[in-house]
Every structure is written in structure tokens, then in C-alpha cells.
Amino acid sequence: MKKYEWIFLDLDGTLADSINILYDKYIQFLKEFGFVGTKDEFNILNGPSLKEIISILKKKYNLPGTELTLLKNYENKIESAYKNSITLIPTRFELLFFLKDQGIKLALVTSLSKKLTMIFLIKNNLEIFFDVIISGDDVKKSKPHPEIYTLCLLKTQSNKNTTLVLEDSKNGYDSAIASGLKCEIIKNKTPKEISSLFT
Numbered sequence: 001m002k003k004y005e006w007i008f009l010d011l012d013g014t015l016a017d018s019i020n021i022l023y024d025k026y027i028q029f030l031k032e033f034g035f036v037g038t039k040d041e042f043n044i045l046n047g048p049s050l051k052e053i054i055s056i057l058k059k060k061y062n063l064p065g066t067e068l069t070l071l072k073n074y075e076n077k078i079e080s081a082y083k084n085s086i087t088l089i090p091t092r093f094e095l096l097f098f099l100k101d102q103g104i105k106l107a108l109v110t111s112l113s114k115k116l117t118m119i120f121l122i123k124n125n126l127e128i129f130f131d132v133i134i135s136g137d138d139v140k141k142s143k144p145h146p147e148i149y150t151l152c153l154l155k156t157q158s159n160k161n162t163t164l165v166l167e168d169s170k171n172g173y174d175s176a177i178a179s180g181l182k183c184e185i186i187k188n189k190t191p192k193e194i195s196s197l198f199t
Contacts, residue, residue: 003198005162007099008152008176011110012046013168013187015096016120018086019046025077032073035061047143047171049111049136050075075113082116088124091191096129102198107132109152109165111142132156144171146178153179164197 013019023042030037045053054071057063063070099106106129110117114135121127132155139147149165156163165176165183176183186194 003162004104004164006105006107006156006158006164007198008107008109008149008163008165008181010165010167010169010172011108011112011117011120014166014172015089015092015108015126016086017089018081019168021081021085022046022078025074025081029074029077030057030061033061033063043169044171046169047111047175049142050078050113051136052142079116079119082119083123086120088126093124093126095191095194096126098195099198100129104198105131105156105158107134107152107156109134109148111136111148113137143169143175144178146175149176149179149181153181166194 009015011018012022023039026042026045027037045056048056051067051071054067054074058067058070096106108117108121108130112120112135114133114137117133117135118127121130121133132152134148134152134155136142136148139145139151141147153160153163160180160182163181165172165181166186167173167176167183168185168187173183173185184197
């Protein structure tokens with residue numbers, strides 16, 4: 001008997017080897033306005049949607065221009081990264097294949113926009129693995145707020161006791177736990193340690 005019926009997976013840092021590249025884009029964005037970003041601030045912003053990130057940065061640094069203009073600027077940088085630089089974390093394809101082979105259903109739960117999510121999935125031939133995809137476009141409040149995982153529970157009609165969340169960040173972990181789900185941060189786990197979660 002399967003230990004879990006559903007696995008909910010985050011994208012950035014969990015499936016996509018994107019964190020260092022996204023950090024560079026964040027630094028580049030602020031540098032255009034004469035500001036120096038920090039790793040601590042970036043880590044806090046790992047979870048919210050791009051729209052929320054821009055709102056936070058505009059208020060903190062009093063950035064010129066409208067939020068819409070700033071969002072387009074940042075989004076163009078991020079889209080270029082997903083098209084050209086960001087790759088799948090090594091061994092993650094094997095993980096997805098293993099989970100599907102076990103008959104476990106998969107849901108992708110990301111604060112990323114649907115557009116950028118699909119760019120990454122199609123580029124890496126991953127869209128076939130997921131039974132449900134929840135993106136930042138589907139919610140009003142992003143991680144660490146529990147709305148995105150609460151919505152995924154609703155969409156999948158899954159049982160919290162037979163569902164596991166795989167995340168990479170504190171914001172993602174807090175979001176999952178606040179929705180009543182069990183969550184494992186797999187950022188620094190070996191493939192063997194990850195596979196042991198499902199047996």
C-alpha cells in the first residue's frame with residue numbers, strides 16, 4: 001500500500017535549479033536603481049509572487065515608476081532566465097518518474113505565474129507528470145500564506161493524512177504547515193534520503 005496518495009511539489013529550488021539565477025536577477029534589478037540587494041532580503045522574497053515582490057521593493061526603496069512598469073521590467077528578466085538559463089535540478093526527473101511509477105499523484109504548487117511555470121515545464125518535458133498545477137495566478141496571497149496549499153487540497157480533493165509537500169524554503173514550509181499538511185524541505189537531501197520519505 002502506498003504511503004502517500006498525493007505529493008505536492010514546489011518549483012523554484014525544489015525542481016528548478018533557479019535560486020542562484022533568480023538572486024542574480026534580483027541584484028541586477030535593484031542595481032538599475034542604485035541599490036544593493038542582500039541575500040537575507042532575497043530569502044524573504046522566496047515565496048511571494050513577482051507582483052508582491054515588486055510591491056515590497058517599490059515601497060522599501062521608493063522605486064520610480066508604476067508598479068506595472070517595474071513588474072514588466074522584473075518579469076522580462078525572469079522570463080529570459082527561465083527560457084535560457086534555469087534548468088532542472090539533477091535527479092529530479094528520476095524522482096518524478098519514481099513517484100508516478102509508484103502510482104502517486106503529483107501536484108505542482110508554485111508562486112510563479114502560470115506563463116513562466118509552463119515555459120519551464122514544457123522546456124523540460126515535465127508537464128505530463130502533473131495531475132494538477134496551481135500557480136501564483138490562482139491565489140490572492142502567496143507563500144508563506146496557506147492559501148495556495150489550501151486551494152491545492154480543494155482542487156485535488158486529497159486527504160491531508162496521505163499527502164506530503166516537498167519544498168525548499170521556509171516560506172514554502174510555513175505555507176504548507178499552516179494549511180495542515182506535512183512538509184519536508186528537500187533542498188539539501190540526497191536522492192537516497194528523498195526516496196526514503198516514500199517508503
